[in-house]
Amino acid sequence: MSGTAIAVARFRFSAFVHAGESARKYRLARVWLALKYLRDVNSDRVIRSVASAFCFRCLPAARDARLGRTSPVCISVFILTACAGPQSALAPAGVGAENLAQLFWAMLIGAALIWTVVVGFAVYVTCIKPGAHSETTASRLIIWGGVAFPVIVLAILLAYGLTLMPGLREAGEGLRIAVSGELWWWRMRYFPPDTENPIESANEIRLPVGQRVEITLTSPEVIHSFWIPNLAGKVDMIPGRTNVLVLEPTKTGVYRGQCAEFCGASHALMAFSVVVVERDEFDDWLEKQARPALRPRAPELKAGRDLFLATGCGACHTVRGTRAAGIIGPDLTHVGGRLTIGAGILPNEIDSFAHWIAETQQIKPGVHMPSFGMLPKGEIKAIAAYLESLK
Numbered sequence: 001m002s003g004t005a006i007a008v009a010r011f012r013f014s015a016f017v018h019a020g021e022s023a024r025k026y027r028l029a030r031v032w033l034a035l036k037y038l039r040d041v042n043s044d045r046v047i048r049s050v051a052s053a054f055c056f057r058c059l060p061a062a063r064d065a066r067l068g069r070t071s072p073v074c075i076s077v078f079i080l081t082a083c084a085g086p087q088s089a090l091a092p093a094g095v096g097a098e099n100l101a102q103l104f105w106a107m108l109i110g111a112a113l114i115w116t117v118v119v120g121f122a123v124y125v126t127c128i129k130p131g132a133h134s135e136t137t138a139s140r141l142i143i144w145g146g147v148a149f150p151v152i153v154l155a156i157l158l159a160y161g162l163t164l165m166p167g168l169r170e171a172g173e174g175l176r177i178a179v180s181g182e183l184w185w186w187r188m189r190y191f192p193p194d195t196e197n198p199i200e201s202a203n204e205i206r207l208p209v210g211q212r213v214e215i216t217l218t219s220p221e222v223i224h225s226f227w228i229p230n231l232a233g234k235v236d237m238i239p240g241r242t243n244v245l246v247l248e249p250t251k252t253g254v255y256r257g258q259c260a261e262f263c264g265a266s267h268a269l270m271a272f273s274v275v276v277v278e279r280d281e282f283d284d285w286l287e288k289q290a291r292p293a294l295r296p297r298a299p300e301l302k303a304g305r306d307l308f309l310a311t312g313c314g315a316c317h318t319v320r321g322t323r324a325a326g327i328i329g330p331d332l333t334h335v336g337g338r339l340t341i342g343a344g345i346l347p348n349e350i351d352s353f354a355h356w357i358a359e360t361q362q363i364k365p366g367v368h369m370p371s372f373g374m375l376p377k378g379e380i381k382a383i384a385a386y387l388e389s390l391k
C-alpha cells in the first residue's frame, strides 16, 4: 500500500469520525479500512471479495473503491482454506490435535445450537408474535430457551471435554526431547532411552510416527509457548519450570511449529520445522546426528571452515569435531541438513546463510548474534558454503 493510499484511507476514516457518523458506521469504517489494507497488500482476489462482501452495502467509501460484489462461495472458500496446511489445528496429524479438533467441532455445533435456539426465540417474540405474551408463556420462554437449554448443552460439552483429557496426559514411550525456548530460536536435545549424553540440535524437531515422545519444555529467559498445531495443543515454556507435553504423530509429513506467546522483538520470527518420519528413518537420522560434523574435502569448503573458526563463530556455536564449542547460539554440527535456517525463516541455501551472516540484525531484530556485514563478501560466501555442507 503506498504512502498516499494510506493517507487517503486515514483521511476518509477520520472524515467518518468527525462527521459524527453513528457508532455502527464508525465500527464498519474500521473493518473496511483493515480489509482494504489487506486487499492492497495482498492482490489476492479472495481477500478482495471478502472486503467487498463486508463493506459494499454499508459504506459509500467502499462503493467509491469499486470493490465489486462477491458471492458467499468466495467467503466459504476463504474460510475453509484456513482449515488445511502444515500449521493448522484443524488438519490433525497427531493424537493430541485429533482430540482437540474433535472438541472444537463439538463445541462449534453446541454453540450453533444454542445460538439458533436463543435467537429463534428472540425472533419469535419480536417478529412472529410481537404482541403481549401471557406471564406463563414469557416464563417458559426464558426458563427453557434462555436457561435450561444452554445449561444442558454446555454441561454435555463439558462432560465430553473431560473425557478427552486423559488421552492428552499419557506417558511417553522412551525417547525424550528437551526443548528450550531461546531468544528467538529453539534448542533441541534428544535423549534416547539408553543414552547418557544428549544429542543436540536446533530449530527443527524430528519425530518417529506412531510413537509417544515426551517433550520437556523450559526457557532460560522469558516465557515462550511451544505449539505445533497439527500435532497437539500449545504449552507454555516458563523460566524456572519444566512443563511436559507428549506428542504422538499419526501421519508422516512436514509440519510447522511456532512460538505462540509474545516474547519480544522477534517473537513472530521464532518458528521451526517438524519432520515426522518412519521409525527406521528416524533411528538412522538420530544416529547420524550423534556423529561429529563431516570434514570438508573441497578446498573452498576447507577455507570456509578455517574462516568460521578464525572469525570467532565458535565462541557462540558448536560444530562437533572442530574446536568450535560455544553454547550461546544454536548447535551447527548438522545445520546443512535442516530444512530452514534462522528458526524457520529462511530456506536452507548458501545464499540464505550468506544473507543471514551479513544482515542478522535486519533479518531478526534484537537477536544476540551481531551482523557480520563487515567481512569481505568472498569470506561470507565461503563460510556460508561450509555451513550449508554440514549435512
Ligand code: CUA
Pocket (backbone or CB within 6 Å): 181, 184, 223, 224, 225, 259, 260, 261, 262, 263, 264, 267, 268, 270
Ligand atoms: Cu518465543 Cu514468542
